[in-house]
Amino acid sequence: MSTYVTAVLPTDQPPLMHQAVDEAVRLLREGEVVALPTETVYGLAANALDASAVAKIFEAKERPTFDPLIVHLASKDQIDLVADIPPEIAPAVKKMIERFWPGPLTILLPKKPVVPDLVTAGLPTVAVRVSSNPIFRRVITGLGKPLAAPSANRFGSISPTSASAVFAELNERIHLIVDAGACMFGLESTIIKIEPATPKMLITVVRPGPITPEDLKAYGKVLHAKRTVVDEATEAPGQLASHYAPKTPLRLLERPQDFIPEEGKRYALMSYRGEEKDGYLNLCDWEEVMMLSPGNGKLPEAAVRFFHILRRLDELGVDEIIAEPLHEHGMGIAMMDKLRRASVRRYSA
Ligand code: TXA
Ligand code: MG
Numbered sequence: 001m002s003t004y005v006t007a008v009l010p011t012d013q014p015p016l017m018h019q020a021v022d023e024a025v026r027l028l029r030e031g032e033v034v035a036l037p038t039e040t041v042y043g044l045a046a047n048a049l050d051a052s053a054v055a056k057i058f059e060a061k062e063r064p065t066f067d068p069l070i071v072h073l074a075s076k077d078q079i080d081l082v083a084d085i086p087p088e089i090a091p092a093v094k095k096m097i098e099r100f101w102p103g104p105l106t107i108l109l110p111k112k113p114v115v116p117d118l119v120t121a122g123l124p125t126v127a128v129r130v131s132s133n134p135i136f137r138r139v140i141t142g143l144g145k146p147l148a149a150p151s152a153n154r155f156g157s158i159s160p161t162s163a164s165a166v167f168a169e170l171n172e173r174i175h176l177i178v179d180a181g182a183c184m185f186g187l188e189s190t191i192i193k194i195e196p197a198t199p200k201m202l203i204t205v206v207r208p209g210p211i212t213p214e215d216l217k218a219y220g221k222v223l224h225a226k227r228t229v230v231d232e233a234t235e236a237p238g239q240l241a242s243h244y245a246p247k248t249p250l251r252l253l254e255r256p257q258d259f260i261p262e263e264g265k266r267y268a269l270m271s272y273r274g275e276e277k278d279g280y281l282n283l284c285d286w287e288e289v290m291m292l293s294p295g296n297g298k299l300p301e302a303a304v305r306f307f308h309i310l311r312r313l314d315e316l317g318v319d320e321i322i323a324e325p326l327h328e329h330g331m332g333i334a335m336m337d338k339l340r341r342a343s344v345r346r347y348s349a
Contacts, residue, residue: 107191212333
């Protein structure tokens with residue numbers, strides 16, 4: 001793998017922001033990859049219509065090429081550039097993109113030939129979304145091409161919600177990280193598939209995220225893709241059972257009474273709101289307790305902190321991370337999905 005000096009360019013003053021955007025556009029034009037902020041997580045972007053640029057994403061992430069990428073558009077009206085929308089679902093797609101774009105909703109649609117097969121891993125569909133992050137939008141508008149962008153982490157690892165997290169994952173593997181601070185949602189976009197049906201469209205949530213089944217139900221009957229903690233065959237090929245895993249073993253402890261600490265082992269707790277009454281704080285002499293939503297248990301707050309806290313817990317070097325369950329509604333659905341996947345151990349060391 002090639003090694004680079006990875007620059008991290010700030011964007012917190014107007015001239016710096018313009019410089020960072022210009023540099024990102026310049027590199028993208030040259031067929032390079034750059035890490036950019038989105039409203040969900042940081043993405044590792046390349047010109048989606050240039051297969052050799054896209055190949056560099058797979059190389060930097062060590063991502064298997066069976067795992068397709070999301071194509072980001074500069075605006076809603078570019079959807080026809082990359083996707084062929086079947087007429088039966090066109091009215092529903094139109095309504096949903098009017099409501100949710102720009103924003104954290106990704107839609108699977110039949111792809112146009114212009115999208116390289118590498119982007120879609122040979123699938124007949126392409127995943128598309130429009131990001132609402134202003135810096136991302138400046139870059140994509142400046143480039144004038146759709147951007148393929150997976151989360152900017154190494155394959156299977158924790159998604160980055162800050163420039164420093166991207167640096168920890170991809171230092172020396174890419175030229176540039178554009179630093180725009182913490183991501184607004186902190187969890188990856190919701191991915192859906194839409195199928196024609198009467199009286200209502202069928203909307204399958206392939207990956208849960210910030211746009212919840214509650215938000216989607218006005219547009220059709222919402223189905224959940226099968227949970228695939230044991231079975232690795234899934235609708236989104238990247239949604240493998242053991243995804244989002246920290247290096248430290250993680251256990252989602254659904255009931256506190258099921259915990260029997262082993263002598264000499266060091267444990268850390270990922271607590272939802274840090275309340276004793278939830279029954280987890282006094283289960284053992286925790287090496288460290290970190291809270292997702294200190295005190296109040298607000299799911300969007302927990303979501304913003306989720307990957308950051310997971311990453312920090314992973315850095316402690318304890319023997320096992322124990323995670324409290326979260327309420328399984330709203331953004332809690334996506335976090336529980338990720339905790340279940342993270343708690344499936346990989347069989348290799
Ligand atoms: O919020 C997000 O979606 C972020 C930001 C950067 O936009 N991106 C992201 O990309 O999470 P990635 O590659 O980490 O996750 C995309 C998921 C993968 O699980 C992939 O398998 C699935 O989307 N996917 C992409 N194209 C697909 C397709 N045509 N059919 C089914 N699943 C697809
Ligand atoms: Mg990812």
